[in-house]
Every structure is written in C-alpha cells, then in structure tokens.
Amino acid sequence: MFEGITTGLKAAVSMLGRGGKLTEANIRDGLAEVKRALLEADVNYDVATAFVKRVTSEALGEKVLKSLRPDQQFIGIVHQQLVGLMGPTDHSLHLRRDGLNKIMMCGLQGSGKTTTCGKLARMVKEAGFEPMLVAADLQRPAAIEQLKVIGQQLGVTVYTEDPKTSSPLQVCTNALKAAKANAAIKVLILDTAGRLHVDQELMNELELIDRKTQPDQILLVCDSMTGQDAVNSAKAFNDALEVDGVILTKLDGDTRGGAALSIKEVTGVPIKYIGVGEQLDKLEPFHPDRMAGRILGMGDVVTLFEKAQEAFDQEEIQKQQEKMLQGKFTLDDFRSQMQQIRRMGPLKDIVKMIPGLGSMFDSNPDIDAEGDMGRIEAIIGSMTKQERNNPDIIDRSRRHRIARGSGVDPSEVNRMLKDFESMAGMMQKMAGLGMMDRMKAMGQLMNGGFFDPNAGMKAVKGSTRSGPLDAKAAADKKKKTRKDAKKQKKRNR
Amino acid sequence: MGWFDRLKQGLQKTKQLLQTDVRDLFKAGQILDEAQLEKFEAGLIRTDMGVAAASQIITNLRNEYLGRTVEVANIWGTVKSTLKSILIGENDVRWDRDQPLSPLKTAASKPTVILVSGVNGVGKTTTIAKLAKLIQTSGHTVMLAAGDTFRAAAVEQLTMWSERLGCPIVTKPSGTDPAAVAFAGCEAAVKEGVDYLIIDTAGRLHTQQNLMKELEKVRRIIDKQVPGAPHESLLVIDATTGQNGVNQAKQFSEAILCTGIVLTKLDGTARGGVVVAIRQQMGTPVKYVGVGEQIDDLQLFDPDSFVEALFAEG
Numbered sequence: 001m002f003e004g005i006t007t008g009l010k011a012a013v014s015m016l017g018r019g020g021k022l023t024e025a026n027i028r029d030g031l032a033e034v035k036r037a038l039l040e041a042d043v044n045y046d047v048a049t050a051f052v053k054r055v056t057s058e059a060l061g062e063k064v065l066k067s068l069r070p071d072q073q074f075i076g077i078v079h080q081q082l083v084g085l086m087g088p089t090d091h092s093l094h095l096r097r098d099g100l101n102k103i104m105m106c107g108l109q110g111s112g113k114t115t116t117c118g119k120l121a122r123m124v125k126e127a128g129f130e131p132m133l134v135a136a137d138l139q140r141p142a143a144i145e146q147l148k149v150i151g152q153q154l155g156v157t158v159y160t161e162d163p164k165t166s167s168p169l170q171v172c173t174n175a176l177k178a179a180k181a182n183a184a185i186k187v188l189i190l191d192t193a194g195r196l197h198v199d200q201e202l203m204n205e206l207e208l209i210d211r212k213t214q215p216d217q218i219l220l221v222c223d224s225m226t227g228q229d230a231v232n233s234a235k236a237f238n239d240a241l242e243v244d245g246v247i248l249t250k251l252d253g254d255t256r257g258g259a260a261l262s263i264k265e266v267t268g269v270p271i272k273y274i275g276v277g278e279q280l281d282k283l284e285p286f287h288p289d290r291m292a293g294r295i296l297g298m299g300d301v302v303t304l305f306e307k308a309q310e311a312f313d314q315e316e317i318q319k320q321q322e323k324m325l326q327g328k329f330t331l332d333d334f335r336s337q338m339q340q341i342r343r344m345g346p347l348k349d350i351v352k353m354i355p356g357l358g359s360m361f362d363s364n365p366d367i368d369a370e371g372d373m374g375r376i377e378a379i380i381g382s383m384t385k386q387e388r389n390n391p392d393i394i395d396r397s398r399r400h401r402i403a404r405g406s407g408v409d410p411s412e413v414n415r416m417l418k419d420f421e422s423m424a425g426m427m428q429k430m431a432g433l434g435m436m437d438r439m440k441a442m443g444q445l446m447n448g449g450f451f452d453p454n455a456g457m458k459a460v461k462g463s464t465r466s467g468p469l470d471a472k473a474a475a476d477k478k479k480k481t482r483k484d485a486k487k488q489k490k491r492n493r
Numbered sequence: 494m495g496w497f498d499r500l501k502q503g504l505q506k507t508k509q510l511l512q513t514d515v516r517d518l519f520k521a522g523q524i525l526d527e528a529q530l531e532k533f534e535a536g537l538i539r540t541d542m543g544v545a546a547a548s549q550i551i552t553n554l555r556n557e558y559l560g561r562t563v564e565v566a567n568i569w570g571t572v573k574s575t576l577k578s579i580l581i582g583e584n585d586v587r588w589d590r591d592q593p594l595s596p597l598k599t600a601a602s603k604p605t606v607i608l609v610s611g612v613n614g615v616g617k618t619t620t621i622a623k624l625a626k627l628i629q630t631s632g633h634t635v636m637l638a639a640g641d642t643f644r645a646a647a648v649e650q651l652t653m654w655s656e657r658l659g660c661p662i663v664t665k666p667s668g669t670d671p672a673a674v675a676f677a678g679c680e681a682a683v684k685e686g687v688d689y690l691i692i693d694t695a696g697r698l699h700t701q702q703n704l705m706k707e708l709e710k711v712r713r714i715i716d717k718q719v720p721g722a723p724h725e726s727l728l729v730i731d732a733t734t735g736q737n738g739v740n741q742a743k744q745f746s747e748a749i750l751c752t753g754i755v756l757t758k759l760d761g762t763a764r765g766g767v768v769v770a771i772r773q774q775m776g777t778p779v780k781y782v783g784v785g786e787q788i789d790d791l792q793l794f795d796p797d798s799f800v801e802a803l804f805a806e807g
Binding site for chain 1: 535538539540541543544612613614615616643644645646647649650653654698699700701702731732733734735736737738740758760761762763764766767
C-alpha cells in the first residue's frame with residue numbers, strides 16, 4: 001500500500017521525456033494514479049476530484065526539468081499543492097496571560113477527546129499556564145473517572161459534579177465560576193461528551209454550552225483513521241460551533257490520514273495538533289509537509305530523524321563515534337547500537353519511513369528483522385567480556401559454548417561474527433558521514449545481512465585478514481609518525 | 494420497531510445519498526455511458542468500500558450495460574448481487590434472524606469464550622455490554638472479564654455495565670497484565686459454569702507491536718486455560734473508519750485470528766463500507782452491527798438487509 005503512488009506514478013509518466021512539457025495527454029495516467037492514491041488514503045471523493053483538477057491546471061505547460069525525472073517533478077507538484085492546501089498552520093492556542101482562557105473540546109465518540117484534553121493540559125501547564133480540566137462528559141460511564149486519573153497524573157485540578165444531579169451545561173457554568181474564583185487558574189479546558197453530528201438534541205446542548213461559557217477556542221478532535229465521513233462530521237460541528245482548530249488523533253498508526261486534507265478543504269479550519277500516542281506527552285504540532293508525504297505514501301524522513309534523535313542517547317553516540325574513529329568498535333558497542341535502533345520502535349515502521357525502502361517488507365514478508373536482532377543480542381550476551389572486546393579469540397570450543405548459551409546454531413555465531421566484522425568497517429565509514437548519508441548506509445545494511453540470512457554483507461573495500469579497522473588505524477599511525485618526524489626534523493634544523 | 498427497521502434507519506443517510514445519486518444518474522431509457530459510471534463510482538467510494546471493491550462493481554456494470562439502454566432494475570440487480578456475494582463470502586457464517594447468537598461458534602463444553610479487541614475508541618466496552626445483554630436475553634448466562642487494565646477507568650466502566658446487567662465480572666487492579674485477567678476470567682467461568690465468557694481488552698493501535706504481542710499472549714493464555722478457546726475473537730470496527738480498517742483487520746487477525754467483526758456506530762452518517770473491503774481482501778465476516786447507544790442496539794448482521802437497506806426504495 002505504501003509506496004503505491006511513487007511506483008505507480010513512475011510507470012504512468014515514464015514516457016515523458018526530459019525537457020518535454022507536461023500536457024494533459026501525457027499526465028492523464030499520472031493523475032489517475034494520484035486520485036487513486038488519495039482515495040485510498042481516505043480523502044473525500046469530491047475533495048480528491050477537485051484536487052486533481054487543480055493539479056492539472058498547475059502542472060500543464062510546466063517544462064520537465066532536466067535535472068529531475070518527470071515522475072519526480074510531477075510528484076513535486078502534487079506534494080506542493082497538498083502542502084498548500086493543508087497550510088498555513090497555526091500552532092498557537094492564542095492564550096492570554098491576563099484573565100481566564102477557555103478552551104472547549106468537541107468531537108464524535110471515541111475520537112480521543114478525553115486523552116487529548118489531558119495532553120493539552122500538560123502542554124499549557126508546561127507553557128506556564130495553570131489549567132483546570134472540566135469533566136462535562138456525563139454520558140459515557142466512567143468518563144469522569146478517566147479525567148480524574150489524568151488530572152492526578154498531571155497534578156491538575158479536575159472539576160467534576162455528580163452526573164445524576166447535574167447537566168453538562170450546569171457543570172460548565174459552575175466550573176467557569178470556580179475557575180474565575182481561583183486566580184491561579186489560567187486555562188479552563190471543557191471535555192464535552194462525544195456525540196454524533198446528526199444528533200440534533202446533543203448538538204443543541206453543545207451550542208448552548210458555547211453560548212453560556214463563550215470559549216476562546218473551540219477545538220474539534222478528529223480520528224485520523226476516519227474515512228469518507230470525516231467531512232460530514234467536521235462540517236456539522238463547524239456549522240454548529242465555528243470551530244477554531246482541529247486536533248487529529250491516532251496518527252501513530254499506519255493510517256494515511258487523508259481526513260486531514262478533507263477536513264481542511266471543506267471547513268477551512270486549520271489543523272493545529274496531532275496526537276501520536278496514548279501517553280500524555282504525545283501531542284505534536286501539525287506539519288502539512290509531513291502529512292502530504294504521508295497521504296501520498298512517500299515516506300516521512302523528517303519524522304524519522306526526529307525519532308532517531310529522540311531514541312539515541314547523545315552521549316552514547318558521541319562515545320561510540322569516538323570509538324569508531326579510533327577503530328575500537330567492539331561487540332559491546334554493536335549491541336548497544338542495536339538496542340538504540342530498536343528503541344525507535346518496530347523496525348517495520350522505521351523502514352517504512354525511509355523513502356525507497358517502504359515496499360521492502362511488502363515484497364519480502366518473510367524477513368524477521370526483530371527476531372534476527374534479538375538473536376544477535378542473545379549471542380553477544382552469551383560471550384565473556386574478553387570475547388566481546390576481542391572476538392578473534394573465539395575458537396571452536398568457545399563458539400560452541402556461546403551457541404549453547406544463546407540457543408542458536410554454532411554456525412549462526414560464526415555468521416554473526418562475520419557480519420559484525422563487515423559492519424564494524426561500515427560503521428567506521430559511517431562515523432565520518434552526515435545524518436542523511438548515515439541513513440542511506442543503514443538502508444544498505446538492512447538490505448544486506450540483517451534481513452536476508454543468505455545475502456552476506458556488502459564487501460567492504462580494503463578489508464583484510466586482520467580487519468579493516470586495524471589496517472586503517474595502522475595507516476593513520478604511520479602517517480602520524482611520519483608527520484611527527486617531519487616536524488621534529490624542522491625543529492632540529 | 495423491528496431490527497430491520499433499525500438497521501434501515503441507521504443506514505438511512507447512506508441510502509439517501511446513494512439514491513439521489515442514482516435517481517439522477519440512471520433514468521430508464523437513457524444510454525449508460527462512462528460519465529454516468531464515474532458518477533456512480535463516486536457514490537460507491539463514498540460508502541468507504543474502497544477503490545478495489547468499487548472498481549469491481551463498476552467493471553461488472555461496464556461489461557454488462559455500457560452503451561445499452563438503462564434498465565434500473567437490472568443495474569440494481571447487478572450491484573446488489575455483487576455486494577451480497579462479497580459480503581456473504583463462501584457461506585461460512587450463519588445469520589439466523591430468530592437466533593441472535595447464531596453467528597457465534599459455541600464450545601462443545603461450557604464456557605464459550607469470546608475475546609473482543611479493536612483500536613482505541615471504537616466502542617469495545619459498550620459492544621461487550623450489548624453482546625452480554627443479547628446473550629442474557631437468549632436465555633444464557635454470561636460473565637465478563639475486564640481486560641482493559643490500561644486506560645484510566647476502563648475497569649470501572651465495565652463494572653458499571655455488569656451491575657446494570659446483573660452479570661458477574663472478573664476484575665484486577667489497573668495496570669495488571671491483561672493475560673492475568675484473562676486467566677482469572679477463564680478460571681472463574683469454568684468454576685461457576687457460565688455459558689459465555691466475554692473478555693475485554695484495551696484498545697490498541699494495530700501498529701504497536703508490543704501491544705499486539707501482548708494480545709497474542711492473552712490469546713495463548715486463554716487457549717491454555719480453556720482448550721480451543723477463544724471460540725470467537727471479535728474485532729470491533731468503527732463505521733467511520735476508512736481504508737485503514739483493512740490494515741486493522743490484517744494486523745489483528747495475525748495476532749488473535751479474528752473470527753468476526755462487529756461494526757459499530759452505524760447510526761451516524763458513516764456507511765461502514767470498509768467491511769466490504771475487509772471481507773473481500775481478508776474474508777473476515779461481519780457478525781453484528783451497533784446501531785445506537787442503547788443497550789439493545791446491537792443487531793445481527795445480515796448481508797441481504799445490509800445491502801437491501803443500503804439501496805432500498807423509498
């Protein structure tokens with residue numbers, strides 16, 4: 001499913017020569033691919049049709065640049081248009097330092113309002129505004145409990161009333177009074193009950209709360225997995241309440257999130273934040289460019305970098321890089337590196353974010369990268385410290401012991417060591433590279449030994465029997481001594 | 494109000510939408526052309542059934558009717574029968590109107606274990622309550638196990654339902670391993686000799702590998718405790734879900750071998766057409782549909798009525 005558009009487009013516009021012009025005839029198939037990709041990403045049908053029209057008028061007459069393949073250029077135009085449609089962004093809640101800010105949350109059932117309330121509360125609290133959560137969801141059993149627990153986790157006041165004797169409107173107005181009485185409270189967050197946009201009674205109730213409490217911001221919480229229906233509900237909520245912003249939730253899944261485009265296009269309301277996990281810190285600002293890539297299934301390199309930065313311990317990396325440069329990359333380092341990669345999440349997801357590698361798992365479903373990594377860790381875990389520092393001492397008997405200890409075949413230990421050797425060489429090369437090149441190299445690694453037990457690691461240039469590390473280190477040392485000698489000679493003169 | 498009316502009411506919006514399209518589109522006596530087919534495809538896509546299913550139907554129409562004079566009844570016949578044949582599949586499920594529990598496999602010896610899972614916020618807990626009610630009204634005993642130990646107050650929510658229904662419930666404190674709850678649930682169900690045990694699980698995105706592994710473990714534990722169980726593992730899918738529903742079905746099936754789908758929130762404007770795509774690609778059948786917030790708003794799925802209500806006249 002991923003990579004769908006990129007491969008499809010390549011075929012569709014491949015007959016476009018370089019230096020030619022994009023015409024209606026030669027991009028027709030390409031446009032059909034775009035439309036299909038949009039529909040598969042759950043973009044509303046009308047929005048998708050309108051979008052394709054817009055892209056056509058934009059692309060027509062464009063010269064195919066010499067430096068780009070036509071499909072690349074075409075995708076570029078599509079991407080640009082998508083970004084343009086989903087922007088401009090507005091990540092601010094426009095909170096005022098003086099007085100009380102009122103935020104009202106609304107949305108369908110199960111879109112993630114209560115959790116998002118907690119995330120927002122955490123965010124404004126970190127920004128230095130004391131929030132107060134209001135449990136105005138009297139409908140769902142235990143919704144109040146849920147908000148109370150979240151409030152407790154964050155150390156935030158939660159305003160509640162007994163659902164049997166109160167009404168949502170009453171809760172909100174009373175909470176407003178309570179918040180005004182307490183000068184410390186700067187932001188009031190109303191968690192309303194989930195409701196269907198066709199339920200007139202409940203929508204009226206929401207309008208009433210809006211009128212009585214006069215919220216500064218009304219945020220619509222929307223499930224990013226929503227299909228064609230997203231426009232209907234978003235439109236209904238916007239018509240009733242004049243929504244100020246949208247929060248898209250559950251984007252940590254593999255949904256392409258076409259709803260984002262539909263909602264923005266139909267309501268004109270900016271998407272402010274996205275929810276990317278159940279924990280209360282998983283609320284991020286919305287970035288149209290990343291979303292556009294996601295809708296098109298092109299991979300999401302930026303997020304990958306951020307994820308990598310998050311997961312990798314900077315100090316640890318520094319230490320490892322120094323070691324690599326000195327040519328002292330040991331099995332211990334190898335293992336900790338692997339653990340750091342695993343910390344980024346399931347490998348499958350990571351690989352999907354790298355452009356060009358996304359389809360790898362689809363085409364080769366048997367590879368069990370997680371399992372491989374687990375086994376390698378077990379093998380290293382079964383070695384002595386000495387063996388880890390100097391794998392050359394591993395002989396037949398040691399190898400058998402390690403194999404027994406880690407529950408693998410002795411040949412697997414051997415293969416792991418071989419992989420490590422070439423890996424170490426690669427790592428050393430990588431140490432001098434930038435982030436982008438490093439990712440590419442990772443891809444090379446993954447394509448090689450990690451996933452396919454039959455394919456060896458790509459041969460590393462200059463690897464000798466004594467290992468590429470020693471060779472390089474020796475060369476460096478030789479150079480240095482020669483330099484020193486030269487200097488000394490100069491001084492002696 | 495009969496169940497058919499309810500379903501019909503729930504699907505009213507869908508029907509209206511498709512019908513207005515269709516009335517404008519296919520007028521008897523006209524010649525069917527590509528433009529009309531395209532418009533019709535738009536209508537099908539709007540039901541969330543996905544590009545693949547929609548193109549299959551359109552291809553069928555194109556082959557049979559393109560360039561011919563339109564005869565509404567015939568075209569309808571083709572559309573309906575295509576959809577029905579996708580939804581019915583290979584006759585592997587029985588939806589008997591008189592027996593609300595007919596699509597469920599029952600264990601040879603008590604208890605029949607039903608594992609319920611799904612992504613966050615699709616209405617798992619409510620569905621469990623509705624299903625328990627359905628089981629009770631068919632004259633069987635049921636026990637619940639509150640396996641959602643992650644979300645704040647999820648256990649309380651299910652406990653409230655069990656109190657309302659008057660059925661026993663097995664709970665553990667929040668944060669407990671859900672497999673432990675499943676274990677205790679199976680143990681208690683065997684001991685007390687109830688007919689059905691329904692095990693709740695925490696909502697999880699199908700891409701969270703660790704959580705899916707956890708689900709696998711829950712399944713394993715159940716199987717160990719009650720051999721052959723869970724007899725049914727139901728995946729709850731929200732009718733508003735788009736094409737991601739297919740991915741959900743795939744991943745959950747891998748972990749817990751889904752035997753059926755409960756389609757919830759059909760009372761909105763969403764059409765839930767994604768079940769067509771799921772049935773087409775995965776073969777997982779829909780067993781029940783949720784058509785409202787009330788406790789007895791869980792209906793037996795019936796492909797005939799589903800399609801019929803989708804396209805019913807007037």
